[in-house]
Amino acid sequence: MNRMSIPEFIIELKKGYSGPLEYQQRSEKRVYIRVPRENIQDIAFVIFRKMGAKFSIASGVDVQKGFEVLYHFTFDRDNFICTVRTLAPRDDPKLDSIASIVPGALWIEREIYEILGVVFTGHPKLKRLVKAEFIGEHEFPFRKDFDQKKFKEKHKLPIPK
Amino acid sequence: MPKLSTKWIKKSPWVYHVGTGGCNNCDIEILDCLTPRFDVERFGIKLVVSPRHADVLLVSGPVTYHIKSRLQEVYQQVPKPCVVACIGACACSMGIFKDAYSVAGPVDRVIKEIDPNAIFVYVPGCPPKPETMIMALVKALQKI
Numbered sequence: 001m002n003r004m005s006i007p008e009f010i011i012e013l014k015k016g017y018s019g020p021l022e023y024q025q026r027s028e029k030r031v032y033i034r035v036p037r038e039n040i041q042d043i044a045f046v047i048f049r050k051m052g053a054k055f056s057i058a059s060g061v062d063v064q065k066g067f068e069v070l071y072h073f074t075f076d077r078d079n080f081i082c083t084v085r086t087l088a089p090r091d092d093p094k095l096d097s098i099a100s101i102v103p104g105a106l107w108i109e110r111e112i113y114e115i116l117g118v119v120f121t122g123h124p125k126l127k128r129l130v131k132a133e134f135i136g137e138h139e140f141p142f143r144k145d146f147d148q149k150k151f152k153e154k155h156k157l158p159i160p161k
Numbered sequence: 162m163p164k165l166s167t168k169w170i171k172k173s174p175w176v177y178h179v180g181t182g183g184c185n186n187c188d189i190e191i192l193d194c195l196t197p198r199f200d201v202e203r204f205g206i207k208l209v210v211s212p213r214h215a216d217v218l219l220v221s222g223p224v225t226y227h228i229k230s231r232l233q234e235v236y237q238q239v240p241k242p243c244v245v246a247c248i249g250a251c252a253c254s255m256g257i258f259k260d261a262y263s264v265a266g267p268v269d270r271v272i273k274e275i276d277p278n279a280i281f282v283y284v285p286g287c288p289p290k291p292e293t294m295i296m297a298l299v300k301a302l303q304k305i
Contacts, residue, residue, distance in 0.1 A: 132226035132263055141262045151262060160260040 004078040006031045009051075016046040029080045037086050037095055040071075044098040047073050047082065055102045056081070060112040062144045066090040067118050071098070071105075088118050097123040115142045173205030174302060176246075177215035177239070181232055181268065183222025187249035190288040191219055199291045206298065212238040217298065220268045223251040223258040229265045233275050244301045245272055246282045248294065253283045280304065 004012070006025055014021070019039040024032045035043050047053050053073040061068045066089040073082045088095050097120035099106045109120045110129040117140040120126060128137070134155055140146060152159050180188055194201050195208055209215050212235045224232055236245070247268045250256040258264045265271060272279050282301040284294055 130227075134226070135262075146262075148260070148262060 004075070006080055009075070009078070009080075009082070012051065013043075013046060016050055017043050019043070030083070031080065032083050032085060034085050037088060040084070040086050041096050041098060041101060043084055044071065044101045047084070048102050051075075053082065055104045058105060058108045058112065060116040060118060060142070062116065062142065063087075067093050067116055069095060069112065069118060093118045095120055097121060097126075099123050114140075116140055117143060173207070174216045174244075174298065175207050175209045175214055176217045176219050176298075177209055177212050177235075178219045179221075179232060179235055181220055181222040181228045181252070182225040182264075183249065183251055186288045187221035187252070190291060191221065191248060191294070194291045194294055199295065201295060204295075206295075212236075213240065215239050215243065217244045217246055217301070219246050219248055219294075220252050221248040223255045223261075223264045224266055224268055224271045225263050226265050227263075229271055232268070232271060236272055236279070237275065242280065244280050244282060244298075245269075246284060246294070246297060246301065248284050249289060250285050250287045253285050256287065 006028070009031070010023055013033075017039075019042060020036060021043075022034040024034075026032065033043070048055060053075050056072040056074045058069060058071045061070070066087050068085055068087050071084045071086075073084065075082065086095065095118055097105075097109055099109060099120070100122065106123075106125070107129060109123055110126060112118050113120060113123075113126055114128045114131045117138075131141075135141070139151065141151075149159065151157075178188070178191055193199060194206075212218070216239075218236065218239060220232070245268065247253045251258060252268045255261075255264055255267050269279075269281050272281075280301070282297045284297045286293060
């Protein structure tokens with residue numbers, strides 16, 4: 001069986017996607033692609049619809065410049081993982097939702113929205129999923145500036161010694 | 162405590178499995194107990210689908226705020242006397258989730274809020290071995 005290697009994958013990707021792209025190959029099985037936030041729907045369309053990758057999961061991280069959302073795509077037949085990373089700035093945390101292209105991203109985008117506070121525009125049903133009911137809409141526990149002590153005082157929870 | 166029910170528990174304890182926000186590792190080990198390698202059904206330990214049929218509650222995971230009221234409700238439905246088995250480090254003492262924003266407390270603290278005389282057995286480990294769980298059940302049933 002003919003397996004596609006990562007340099008071949010990048011060439012193939014650039015045929016379908018013409019926007020700015022920065023890539024970094026960490027090993028034979030892992031490649032990271034950084035795209036601006038305006039182009040996330042285009043690259044998801046090329047990777048998921050045209051190249052037939054599997055959407056594994058998305059993850060959100062609070063970094064210095066803002067909130068980074070990483071979409072992990074798996075190429076099962078070619079034996080590597082492609083991670084698309086994109087950045088939402090701290091003062092305007094908005095990203096285009098890829099849920100219209102990748103239906104599996106519906107719930108993970110809701111989860112990132114409620115615990116990290118990234119707003120996915122174009123999501124059909126952006127509301128809370130797993131956070132406990134008493135936690136407010138604008139309290140985001142996974143942000144770096146989340147103060148555990150103030151949070152526990154506000155909701156009258158036992159404070160650790 | 163009625164004598165008859167105690168006798169039946171000792172012969173064949175039926176267990177009900179409650180997941181309270183664990184990572185599924187302990188749940189997989191509980192399934193290991195029930196599959197042919199350890200096969201606890203030869204001792205009469207049987208997994209049931211309703212808390213109303215159960216004698217033992219197997220609880221795995223730190224209790225989150227979401228699941229707290231549900232766990233208390235399930236405990237109230239179990240016919241007494243019953244044993245609550247805390248499976249894994251998280252259920253015994255919250256483990257690495259101690260002081261987290263979403264965790265209400267270990268299993269024993271949550272259940273003692275509604276029933277101070279509840280009987281507990283603790284199985285620490287991450288995850289505990291199936292042999293340990295069988296040993297824990299044997300010890301708990303000797304105490305009743």
